[in-house]
Amino acid sequence: MRAMMRLKDVCLVRLPSILLLGLVYLTYVLIGGVIFWNLEGDLGQKDMGLLLQSKERLLTTYTCLNQEGLEAVAQVVQDASKVGLSLRGNHTTDGFWKFTSSAVFAATVVTTIGYGNMSPSSTAGQIFCVFFALFGIPLNMVVLNRVGKYMLVIERNISDFLEGKTGRRTCTRFFVHLVSFLSGAALFFIMPMLVFQQHEGWTYSQAIYYCFITLSTIGFGDFVADNNPDKEYPEWYSILMASWIFFGLAWLALLINHSIDILERLNTHIKQRWGGQQLEGESGSGKRDNPDTQVEEDEIQKPPITQ
Structure with a gap:
């Protein structure tokens, strides 16, 4: 009671x-x-x-083309865009469903990016996509979580090493966080921006926009790399994209977790300042009854991952 x-x-x-x-x-x-x-x-x-x-x-201009003919042409253009068929000139491409682009599509499924530029049309493909995503999405979350934890462990180890050399905890941790953020931004935003601008012909702002929309798994599909049927992409392009998506998701997830931690601390500060009072008996064992306090203490007492 x-x-x-x-x-x-x-x-x-x-x-x-x-x-x-x-x-x-x-x-x-x-x-x-x-x-x-x-x-x-x-x-x-x-x-x-x-x-x-x-x-x-x-x-x-084309008087022989009526409303029905225009709708038929529009349907052909729409169907061609779905399968990655080029309508310029007399040449055709391999379409979307090459091995490399199919592997990238599988990656967008398990990461829940879902651009929408390509999707399975056969009944067998749609059923397989359901079961593939059903098991792939949790597996992807577990793997990304583990990769993000390893990134965090590396960051903490560097911070602890520099802290032992300098003896300044706050400045050292701020410096390590800043360097980590700038390095990640350069590796997962600046460098891909240059690559996409070169191979896709996008502006720098469009390339940065695509990087964030992809790594945040929003995936509007208005800009999709390795998707233009009128361009010839090198074979390494799809492999580079898949690697960038995987490690970029882990880095951005880690960054978002840092942002969540900042918002939680800000929420706690506002609640303590404007709440005016705390529960009686919250000290000692009573603190363990507060879910926020329990989570914070668990995070502080949790040892870093060494395996």
């Missing part, structure tokens, strides 16, 4: 914090929607107007 009362008190204390986080989250999403609406809304209407003008110009 006493334990139930204590748990009830903890829930009552945490309720305002949950409501505050929910309010911040909702406000953040709504503000983002308003900004996207203002940035893209007028442009979308303008693009629709230009497309309608192009359609009328096309029907006027």
Whole structure:
């Protein structure tokens, strides 16, 4: 009974914090929607107007082409884009389903990126994709989590080594975190940006945008590397892409975990400052009843991975 009362008190204390986080989250999403609406809304209407003008110009130029013929041509173009067929000139490509591009597609499935530029069309392929993702997504999360932990262990070992040499904990850890962030940004954003600009013909801003959308697993599909049927890509290009996606996901996941930790600490600071009071008996064994405190203590007491 006493334990139930204590748990009830903890829930009552945490309720305002949950409501505050929910309010911040909702406000953040709504503000983002308003900004996207203002940035893209007028442009979308303008693009629709230009497309309608192009359609009328096309029907006027090619008088033998009526509305039904235009729809048939559009369907051919759409089907060709789905299979990676080039409509320029008299040559054809191997399409999307080569071994290298198929391997990259499998990687986008288990990483949940899902560009949408290619997808299985056969019944057997669709059924296999379901089971492949069902077991592949958890396996991918476990592997990425382990790789991210190894990255974190390397970072901590370097930090501990430099701390032993300098004797300055705060400055050393800040310096190591900064170098780690800059190195990761150069390796997973700057260098791929240059490669994509060279082989895809994108602008630098488009390449950076594609890097983040891919590594964050958002995967809109508006920009997809190794996807243009009118370009000849080297064989190493797909292998490099798959390696970049795998290690980049692990690095960005580690960075996002750091951001989550910062937000959790900020939430704890705000709750302590504006809450005004804590539970009675929270000291000693009572701290273990607070889920936030328990998680923080577990993270501090957890020894680094050495295997």
